[in-house]
Every structure is written in C-alpha cells, then in structure tokens.
Amino acid sequence: MDISLENLKLNIERNVLMPLVLGLLAVAVQFSSTVQAQENFTGVWQLWVESGYQFRPAYGTISIEKSGQSWELYVDGGQANLLILNDKRIKFELDWLDLRDTPRLSIFDGALENGVLLGMAEEDGEGRGSWRATKIDKQTPNAPPSPVDLTGIWGPPDYIGKQIFDLTEAGWAAHEAFDETLDDPMLRCMSDGMIRMSHGPFDVEVLDADNRIVMLYEDMHEVRRVYLDRDFPEGVETLNQSMGYSVGHWEDSTLVVVTRGLKRSVWDAPGMPISPEAVFTERWYLDEVGILHIEFSMNDPENYHRPVLMHQIRTKQSNDSEVAPYACDPHPFYRGLDIEGRLEEYWGRSGYRL
Amino acid sequence: MFLGAFGLGSELAIGHHAYNANYVDERGSIEGVVVEIFWGNPHVHYYLEVVSEDGTKILWNLESENLGMMARAGWTIDTLQVGHHIRVSGNLGRENRPRLAMELESIEFFN
DSSP states (O other): OOOOHHHHHHHHIIIIIHHHHHHHHHHHHHHHHHHHHHHTTOEEEEEEESSOTTSSOEEEEEEEEEETTEEEEEETTEEEEEEEESSSEEEEEEEEEOTTOOEEEEEEEEEEETTEEEEEEEETTEEEEEEEEEEOOOOOTTOOOOOOOOOEEEOOOBOOOBOOOOBOHHHHHHHHHOOTTTTOGGGGTOOOHHHHHTTSSSOEEEEEETTEEEEEESGGGOEEEEESSOOOOTTGGGOOBSSOEEEEEEETTEEEEEEEOBOSEESSTTOOEEOTTOEEEEEEEEOTTSOEEEEEEEEOTTTBSSOEEEEEEEOBOOTTOOOOOOOBOOHHHHHHHHHHTOHHHHHTTGGGOO | OHHHHHOSGGGHHHHHTTHHHHEEEEEEEEEEEEEEEEOOBSOOEEEEEEEOTTSOEEEEEEEOOOHHHHHHTTOOTTTSOTTOEEEEEEEEEGGGOSEEEEOGGGOEEOO
C-alpha cells in the first residue's frame, strides 16, 4: 500500500472530498429544486374553503410572497402564520372570527398538485373540511360593458372572516382605543357604515334605476345609490358619510363600484378602523349557477399597510321574499349600562363617539 | 363540526354586534320572572328578576336576536311575556355582569 503523502492526499480527495463535494452539490441541487418549487407557490391564489364563515363554502384570497430568504403568506390582506412551505407541502394558520366574533384559529395543510393547492383544514383536531386554491389570472382591463341583471333580494353573505389585518401604527392605535361595548355606533342605532354593512348577516335588495343601481340593506334599512353616469363630486374626501358616495361602471358583466367619502369609523364589531381617505372597491358578478360574488378591496394607507380584501357570496332569495323591517331603538344599550352601573363610564368616553 | 356547536343560525345577528366583548365562552343557566321586555332592534331583550341565594333580587339582562331572526325562529311579541317564570341558558356576561346571551331553544316555562 502506498502511504505517501501525495497518495494519501489523492485518496482523501477521492474518498472524502469527492463525496463531500458531490453531497454538497446534491444538497445545492435539492435546495435549488426546493427553492424553485417554493417559487411555484408565489403569487395570488383564489381560496375556496368547504366550511367558511357560516359553515357553508366560502372564498378568499391567498397571497404568497418572498421576503428576503423567507416566504410570507397573506389571507384577504392580513398576514397568516406560515408553518411549512417546502417543495410540495404548504401549511399555515388562519385566524378568523366566527358568527359571534369569537377569535378562531384553523390549520390549513395541503400540497401543490398540478398547479392547484389542495388540502384539509382543521381546528382543535376537528376537521373543517377541504380547501383548494387556484392561481388568479390577470383580469382583462377595460372590457366593454355587458351588464347583467343583479336585481333581487340576496341573502346574508359567506366569506372567510379573517380577523387580523396588517395595521399601521395609527391603525393599531385606533383599534386599541376602541371599546366595542361602549363606542360601537350600532349600539346607539347609528349606521354601521358601508363596509360593515356590506358583509353583515342581512339581506340586501338590489334595484335597477337606469342611471343608478339602488341597494336597500336590511341592516339599519340604509339606502345606497351607485351612480353609473357620473364621477365623484368635488370634495368627496370631506363628505364624512357612513355610506360614503358610490360610483359604478360595468367591465364586461362585472359591476365595479368605488366608494369614497366615508366617515372615520370601524368596519367590524371588534374595531378594525376606517379613515376618511379609505377607497372601497367592489366587483359584483354572477357565477354560472347564479350565485352573486362580491369581491372587495379597501385601500386605507392610514390604517393598513396593504389593502383589506374580502370575497363574499350571496344566494338569491325567492321572488316572494321580503326584506324584514329594521327600526332600531337604542333603549336596550342604555338600559344595559344602567343595570351594570356603567353609564358614567359611557358619558366619559364622548371623545370616542364614532 | 362547528355546526353542531352553534345550533340555530339565530346567533348570526348578535355576532354582528359586540358579542365577544360582552360575553364569555362559559355558559350558564338562570331562573327568574320576566319583569320587562324590549321587543325591537337591534336585539330583543328580556329583563329577568332573579332571586339569589341570599334572597337579594338581581335584574338580569337577557339578549336575544334582531326582529327578523326572531320571526324566522317562530317567536312573536307574545311568546314570552311579563310575569312568565322561566329558566334559560346561554353564554354569561363578561366580568360577572348580570347579562346572558339567551338561547331561544333552551327556555323552560314554569307558568
């Protein structure tokens, strides 16, 4: 056996270094493959969940983005905790609010198969059914108008119900200052506003009136007019109205509605804030079985780092159905505070009235 | 599945308001006599006089649903009246406040 230094070095190179190099190459190839596979996840996906907000199927939007050497996942514009993202598997936590605005946390576990994310969701070890997500194609801009009939009474919506959004410092301050047992305008029978009304558990009746579409909300019996023949009035940003000012147009068979001029308020019971600069955009369209889809995006840079999204669906009610009356009396709010000895606390928060 | 946990869809309307801020997950059952009724929106309320163990009377605030949801559940203004002696269950108020998110299907009538 030749044990010369030269031969020993050669043997080391052959027996140790080469496998090491090959191993490192394999790891690098695998890493590159994993990175490439992870890149396949990046983009915007339309999420479908078998059991959504009201335990019927619901839609949402997933955005998977690369940030430095890691990936981030957002659902409906709010960050979700990404647990696993490797060559095929994806697992994340979704925080959401149930019908009682109670915080929930579901685990979504799935895999990328033929370009589609498929998996199962669970919470506390119990199944929430299946989920899937498909990449969203870029929509064709400026498609010629092709209006469809959206009139009728549409039942309460379903959606994902994401709880936490990407709040700015000002957004957090507004959220934390809000006491939902005292400051919520609905408690005093004041309008809950355009955005909250748009996804509350109530019917909405849609009427077509030539140059405007009229929406009659069961919630607070608010009336909304979407003008199809005009732009926003001058100074709309100072309008300060709970329903704002809405203008719309048709893109193909989708009604696109933009609302501005909203008053400073909240758009859910726990107190997600809205500023007067918020721009609320909706896309109303029917699917192939006549379900109404409303995808909305709220852009409010004062309160959120990225737009808040929601994709809701509503089912058309029968022709003989009627929107229920909704006269609101604040009596039980004040009576409750009286019983609980909290009236003085309420009067002391006059600066927080929304 | 959650569906079973929630039962009737009649809890929808409360969820639109500050449900989670006013109530805890813990459920309770109270017995007493209805002394006041608020039949209207945003939610129907019943006020129940409950006699505690030491004999003191405490007024409890029972929160129900909006009028539309009450109608869908088959309730009218006459279903539960002043003077009715009842037992009812639901989620209890936060910070031991005398408040209950009443579950319509849990009610028992004693007169």
